[in-house]
Amino acid sequence: MTHPSGVAPQSFWTLSAQALCAQLQCTAEGLTDAEAQARRVQFGPNSDAPPRAKGLLAAVGRRLREPLSLILLGAGAVSVATGDGVGGGIIVTILGLSIGLDTVQEGRANRAAEMLRRSVALRAEVLRGGVFRQVPVEEVVPGDVMRVRAGDIIAADALVLDSEAFTAGEAALTGEPYPVEKRPGTVTATSPGEASNALFRGAVAQTGEARALVVGTGRNTLFGAAAAVLGEGQEVSAFQRDMHAFGLITARLTLALVVVVLATHMLFGRQVLESLMFAVALAVGLTPELLPMITTVTLSRGALRMAGRKVIVKRLAAIHDLGAMTVLCTDKTGTLTSAEIALSRSLDAAGQDDPQAARLGAIAASLGGDRGALDAALLASHPDAALGWKMLQRHAFDFTRRVGSVWAEGLEGRLLLVKGAPEAVLALCTRHRVGGAEQPLGDAGRAQALARVHALAQDGLRVVAVASRKRPDTASAEQALTVADETDLVFEGLCAFADPAKPTAAAAIARLSAAGVRLKILSGDDPIVVQRLALQVGLPADRVLTGADVAALSDDALAVQVQSVDIYGRLAPDQKARLVRALKAHGAVVGFLGDGINDAPALKVADVGLSVEGASGVAQAAADMILMASDLEVVADGVEEGRRTFVNILKYVRMGASSNFGNMLSMAVASLFLPFLPMLPTQILLNNLLYDFSEIGIPLDTVRPEAIAQPQVWDMHGLLRFAGTMGPLSSLFDLATFGGLLWLFQATPEEFRTMWFMESMATQILVIFIIRTRARPWRDLAHPALVASSLIALLVAMALPFTPVGAWFGFVAPPADMLAGMGALVLGYLVCAQWLKAYALADRSSPLVPRR
Numbered sequence: 001m002t003h004p005s006g007v008a009p010q011s012f013w014t015l016s017a018q019a020l021c022a023q024l025q026c027t028a029e030g031l032t033d034a035e036a037q038a039r040r041v042q043f044g045p046n047s048d049a050p051p052r053a054k055g056l057l058a059a060v061g062r063r064l065r066e067p068l069s070l071i072l073l074g075a076g077a078v079s080v081a082t083g084d085g086v087g088g089g090i091i092v093t094i095l096g097l098s099i100g101l102d103t104v105q106e107g108r109a110n111r112a113a114e115m116l117r118r119s120v121a122l123r124a125e126v127l128r129g130g131v132f133r134q135v136p137v138e139e140v141v142p143g144d145v146m147r148v149r150a151g152d153i154i155a156a157d158a159l160v161l162d163s164e165a166f167t168a169g170e171a172a173l174t175g176e177p178y179p180v181e182k183r184p185g186t187v188t189a190t191s192p193g194e195a196s197n198a199l200f201r202g203a204v205a206q207t208g209e210a211r212a213l214v215v216g217t218g219r220n221t222l223f224g225a226a227a228a229v230l231g232e233g234q235e236v237s238a239f240q241r242d243m244h245a246f247g248l249i250t251a252r253l254t255l256a257l258v259v260v261v262l263a264t265h266m267l268f269g270r271q272v273l274e275s276l277m278f279a280v281a282l283a284v285g286l287t288p289e290l291l292p293m294i295t296t297v298t299l300s301r302g303a304l305r306m307a308g309r310k311v312i313v314k315r316l317a318a319i320h321d322l323g324a325m326t327v328l329c330t331d332k333t334g335t336l337t338s339a340e341i342a343l344s345r346s347l348d349a350a351g352q353d354d355p356q357a358a359r360l361g362a363i364a365a366s367l368g369g370d371r372g373a374l375d376a377a378l379l380a381s382h383p384d385a386a387l388g389w390k391m392l393q394r395h396a397f398d399f400t401r402r403v404g405s406v407w408a409e410g411l412e413g414r415l416l417l418v419k420g421a422p423e424a425v426l427a428l429c430t431r432h433r434v435g436g437a438e439q440p441l442g443d444a445g446r447a448q449a450l451a452r453v454h455a456l457a458q459d460g461l462r463v464v465a466v467a468s469r470k471r472p473d474t475a476s477a478e479q480a481l482t483v484a485d486e487t488d489l490v491f492e493g494l495c496a497f498a499d500p501a502k503p504t505a506a507a508a509i510a511r512l513s514a515a516g517v518r519l520k521i522l523s524g525d526d527p528i529v530v531q532r533l534a535l536q537v538g539l540p541a542d543r544v545l546t547g548a549d550v551a552a553l554s555d556d557a558l559a560v561q562v563q564s565v566d567i568y569g570r571l572a573p574d575q576k577a578r579l580v581r582a583l584k585a586h587g588a589v590v591g592f593l594g595d596g597i598n599d600a601p602a603l604k605v606a607d608v609g610l611s612v613e614g615a616s617g618v619a620q621a622a623a624d625m626i627l628m629a630s631d632l633e634v635v636a637d638g639v640e641e642g643r644r645t646f647v648n649i650l651k652y653v654r655m656g657a658s659s660n661f662g663n664m665l666s667m668a669v670a671s672l673f674l675p676f677l678p679m680l681p682t683q684i685l686l687n688n689l690l691y692d693f694s695e696i697g698i699p700l701d702t703v704r705p706e707a708i709a710q711p712q713v714w715d716m717h718g719l720l721r722f723a724g725t726m727g728p729l730s731s732l733f734d735l736a737t738f739g740g741l742l743w744l745f746q747a748t749p750e751e752f753r754t755m756w757f758m759e760s761m762a763t764q765i766l767v768i769f770i771i772r773t774r775a776r777p778w779r780d781l782a783h784p785a786l787v788a789s790s791l792i793a794l795l796v797a798m799a800l801p802f803t804p805v806g807a808w809f810g811f812v813a814p815p816a817d818m819l820a821g822m823g824a825l826v827l828g829y830l831v832c833a834q835w836l837k838a839y840a841l842a843d844r845s846s847p848l849v850p851r852r
């Protein structure tokens with residue numbers, strides 16, 4: 001078999017199909033399963049990125065290479081070398097345990113998320129063993145015969161074998177702004193822009209259908225990099241940025257603290273190795289090393305729960321964005337309406353009921369239609385309309401001009417059939433058909449026709465106008481149709497479609513609005529139809545903007561208008577995206593829900609792109625989540641899950657920012673004044689491991705409805721306020737502990753360390769039950785898993801000093817009076833924390849919280 005580089009991707013279109021088949025050792029009949037399998041091995045998966053090492057070993061290796069792990073390993077080795085075998089063993093064991101805990105948890109979470117992602121992976125249709133089958137895009141191999149239809153993203157570089165009205169949008173690849181017609185044939189030009197017989201991976205099929213021979217896959221394609229739309233390469237979300245910023249702050253604080261501690265110890269002439277180990281242990285204690293794991297586990301758990309509620313998450317971080325969403329923009333058809341559009345009336349140019357307009361429309365839909373609902377409804381009304389007709393040329397429906405045409409030959413001779421939005425089509429008509437005869441159409445006639453459209457729209461009917469024209473016989477069938485052909489038309493009549501509101505829509509909108517999510521309709525349809533629908537589903541519809549209005553507004557003016565206007569009609573695809581951008585500019589977190597080719601730009605721009613199963617490939621590729629049922633109820637469910645997920649992540653962050661951080665800080669400070677170390681390095685590491693263990697139940701924790709009633713945004717100020725309140729509280733009790741141990745009980749260094757270990761474990765672990773909720777702890781019970789992980793960790797910490805194992809760590813069994821004192825302090829701390837919590841968690845007045 002020839003290597004892929006045997007086919008020069010730069011100019012494969014200059015070769016014939018036979019020549020390419022010979023090179024690729026295949027036929028135009030496609031591959032068998034066995035051949036495809038072998039080629040998959042030989043050529044690799046059809047994806048942009050080289051497969052990342054995902055094995056267990058790789059995951060462990062990644063963690064071992066982190067600076068803290070390396071330092072710990074070094075510290076362990078030094079301990080062993082200096083004769084402290086037990087100390088070295090403990091360090092390495094603790095490191096191993098914490099890496100193991102992390103890897104297992106995260107690995108499981110990642111696998112679950114990956115399975116979900118795969119279930120909605122884009123598919124391509126290829127000929128295998130003689131029949132067309134849907135396979136994941138990754139499995140397309142050179143030699144496959146692939147079928148591409150309107151709305152698909154083209155999965156591989158391929159040579160067209162046959163095509164029907166097929167056009168492809170290559171704007172992102174070649175820069176050609178308009179869809180280009182693709183048909184079989186020979187091309188001598190080497191420039192890809194002129195390769196009218198070639199399909200390129202990453203282009204978008206706009207209309208029609210084609211079969212093509214795959215010649216290049218994955219990175220062995222002409223525009224491999226530009227085709228990243230197919231892959232999972234994704235921008236960093238606001239949530240990931242915030243998490244990263246938080247990580248950076250803690251890392252800097254940790255580093256500063258460690259340097260200060262180390263320098264001071266040196267200055268005081270303490271033992272170098274011991275001071276170093278102490279500083280390293282502090283750093284380990286301070287680092288929220290579980291944050292990535294907790295985040296991944298919580299998010300993937302959220303993704304699983306969402307899957308149970310019919311939302312499949314493609315990009316995990318988008319779960320948080322969904323919970324933070326303040327505005328949801330949606331397309332109209334299919335989400336607010338049932339999408340089972342049916343033709344309800346066909347009118348002639350004079351407004352009389354007459355099937356001719358629908359019949360002509362059905363011919364055009366049948367010969368050169370898209371996979372949209374309107375064409376489907378036309379076809380359903382006249383299934384046999386196109387019998388005896390054949391298409392010569394077509395000009396693809398253009399969502400910006402809202403006109404499309406087909407040049408067809410049939411019973412009535414050669415006719416150009418044009419259909420589209422009434423105002424657009426009527427503007428191109430100079431005549432209309434009255435009683436079978438063509439008559440001039442003046443401004444008055446056009447106004448009459450538009451008034452009829454208006455009346456139909458008032459009844460909630462969407463209207464499409466149909467026009468025709470004889471094309472001069474001199475025009476050759478080869479000559480492509482252009483905009484210039486769509487002039488001087490004869491207005492044939494109107495087709496009106498019923499597209500009733502979904503019965504569930506109003507309730508779902510009310511639910512979203514109660515949850516702080518404002519809905520806006522961004523439609524390409526007639527503003528009157530959109531407005532009527534808005535009223536039916538309970539949206540304020542007193543003001544409506546059209547595409548023309550939007551185009552006339554400056555960015556600044558638009559940013560103001562979008563705040564108050566919720567209904568938009570006659571929008572072009574890029575205007576949908578512009579509105580989303582305008583909303584984002586004002587700090588809204590914007591979701592977009594849509595299913596069409598015309599929705600893809602807006603889906604990409606939105607913070608959360610939502611699409612529907614069965615939507616066009618471009619829309620699905622641009623989306624972050626796929627709804628398995630096109631229903632706003634499902635979105636509302638997803639929003640809840642997104643918020644629940646975020647609340648749990650925040651619990652972990654808050655824990656780190658208060659008790660844990662406070663304890664480590666107190667220890668660092670104490671080490672400067674005490675004549676001995678307040679805790680041994682191995683004890684700190686153990687402390688940290690047990691604390692980490694206590695928190696692995698957080699992703700499962702329950703969340704009360706009132707905690708997720710409003711959009712959740714990451715609020716750095718709120719977090720600082722929290723840390724600034726709870727941190728000092730923790731330090732206060734640490735001071736009390738130190739003082740009590742030193743002066744009241746005159747504890748030995750060993751007793752001091754043991755007590756301080758026990759006290760800090762108890763406070764750190766137990767405070768989760770206070771922090772996790774705004775309510776009283778006993779009114780909002782934690783999930784059993786969190787209770788279990790916390791209590792187990794606590795039990796181990798409390799029992800250890802009384803066991804022989806404790807002695808390895810340098811613990812001693814403390815006397816009863818010290819224990820009683822400690823119990824009282826822990827209780828006091830928890831009571832104070834509960835009391836201060838209301839202040840620390842006070843509602844922030846963030847500008848991101850939406851108006852109700």
Ligand SMILES: Nc1ncnc2c1ncn2[C@@H]1O[C@H](COP(=O)(O)OP(=O)(O)OP(=O)(O)O)[C@@H](O)[C@H]1O
Nearest residue numbers: 331332333374375402419420421464523524525526
């Ligand atoms: N296949 C078609 N043939 C003729 N006209 C069409 C066709 N598709 C769309 N149109 C016209 O273009 C307009 C905009 O298209 P469409 O309504 O699909 O946009 P949209 O933004 O997806 O709308 P919606 O919000 O209803 O989903 C339609 O109202 C109709 O007038």
Ligand SMILES: [Mg+2]
Nearest residue numbers: 331332333596
């Ligand atoms: Mg639509």
